Amino acid sequence: MANVSGSWTNTSATRLFGTRLPIVLGPFGGVSSVELAAAVSNAGGLGSFGLYGYEPHRIRATAEALKTATPAPFGLNLWLPVAGEDEPHPDADQFNAWREVLRPYFEELGLELPEQPASWMPDVDEQIAAAVEARPAVLSFVFGVPSPAVVEAAHRNGIVVVGTATTVEEAVALADGGVDAVVATGMEAGGHRVSFLRPAEESLVGTMALVPQVADAVSVPVIAAGGISDGRGLAAALCLGADGVQIGTAFLATEQSAAVPAYREVLRGPATARTVLTRALSGRLARGIPNRIIRELPDPSAHAPFPVQNWLTGKFRPEAGKQGNTGLMSLWAGQASPLIGAAGEYDAGRLVERIVAGADEVLGRLGGR
Template sequence: MWHDNDFTRRLGLRYPIVQGPFGGGLSSIDLMVAVSEAGGLGSFGAHHLAPEKLGDLTRQIRARTQRPFALNLWVSNQDPGGDRLSADQFAAAIERFRPYYDALGMTPPPMPERYGQRFEDQVQAMLDAAPPVMSFVFGIPSPAILSECRSRGIATMGTITTIDEAIAMDQAGVDVIVATGFEAGGHRVSFLRSAEESLTGTLALIPQVADRVSRPVIAAGGIADGRGVAAALTLGAQGVQIGTAFLACEESGTNELHRRMLFTDDAKYTALTRAFSGRLARGIRNRFVEEWEGVAPLPYPIQNWFTGTFKATAAAQGRGDMISLWAGQGAPLLKHRHAQELFDALVAETAALLR
């Protein structure tokens, strides 16, 4: 049976379908609970949350589902120079973004105390919260952290973009390896080489990784319907991680403008850009992406902080040209607007193809 394998048995799932974790507030408890209750693995991108919020988040989730779920962190959440700006540098950065504040009728923000969270603080809070699964991107946690996860009964799931990263993840003893092709929406989570040097497609990546590692492989990138699930399983994956299709559902944490854009012809045209966060990510091409082409962004998370100061206002004003519209190359395949409908379709289509 296609949904009974090492991966589903290890995590206690009915179906090998993982909802991709969305960072920056795009995740929601409603969505992850819907997926987990349907028999898959719901996920919540928590890298933007302060450590003290992680325990509360875990308790809220457990109050709504007893099924397995995953919380996701970024192992590397700061690029060189991304921890601070001098007063002069901050003033110069404000001037770079002033046209966007002016267009939205906003007053530029004051300098913050910090631009993002520290993984070292977050991961200790994560260990204390002890979710069923800790997933992570942009690197591999230390052996001590992985050992602590095992001792607390926390399954680990790490994401890779290349064969070398997969081998490193396997040797580290991570329980499940998510192999993501460049078709995927959102951030390219490479960690051994630059993201631009790690752009392997899902079709080529999955069988090569499956041939070289001993852990279950989960395929991600460009999968939006049962055909993609069946193809990934045929290529050697034991499950799939689906992002854009779940992001488009009403239960996700994104805004209505973003969801609506995922069902338009604009979704056919995605771009890999560092414009919004300072790290390479795939989203629908728009004015902001085009205006930053050839322009060096500030390092992550500083660039991300600045764009985050106006994205909510831009969305509220219907300015799709000024917000990050994360989307994978499979977006034109989207049909469903509710998580249960999408999940049921994935199961039925996959079963029919693999029967």
């Protein structure tokens, strides 16, 4: 572990989470791994695991695997249904029309077109019950405010509850809803924009503007996310009033990540210099590296809404990953991704050390002034 001068690592977030370092691993929907979450937790941060699409039995098994892999605190993450957003119930003709748009990609990968399922996603109440039963140190949510009953159940089981905000308004709603900490995620972040009070396109606030406003608006610890990949970003976030940082893309490029090798190689290379916001792959706005499928499906009216589009593309994206076909994958990445290749550190534990050492250097230099 890097030598740390001073006491900047002791924050309200580390005390809340029971960690040594104010570093949280971003939870990845679909590419989380027990190995990566455990590595970050074992290094002193808070390892996190995204449970999007997981059935209750799989949630329980994942939590048990994490407890076996690390004695340190870890977090589980769930998606909430967005209030006022109706789940699509397409008839056969509409489903076929949406499926036909994607036919060329299925054929290219040698896959049959999928049949319409009985449901697009697992029942969220059952997911939450399984996650609470698993008793992680932290249970975090995106796309909304967990209900008072959920917060109470988590607290009753000794679980810290974390919500995620893209605006000050959302942060206040989360704090008023009883969460113990708020992740303030700026528009620079990779992956899905998790806005829930206004459309994502109207909630694109940068991290540097968002974090201090959220810190001023709520009394709970604030975790900064978006555009943070190294110690300089951690130091800057703390100076802006954050109590910790959440880092995603930099860890996604490590060897412990569940991202396929082709995806990790892209994250380590020059293609990260440009990212875009798109609805093409899931039906919800997300930031990623532009590739062929994003270029070929630019118009949301041409494809299905969430969660149907996410379900449909999810039927061929894994095969694209196996074949190394990065043109048909979801290459989620944040705007600080070019720093990943520049650092050249692809072991999760050593990356934590590098981030801490970098922050210590910056904060020590500032203190010396």
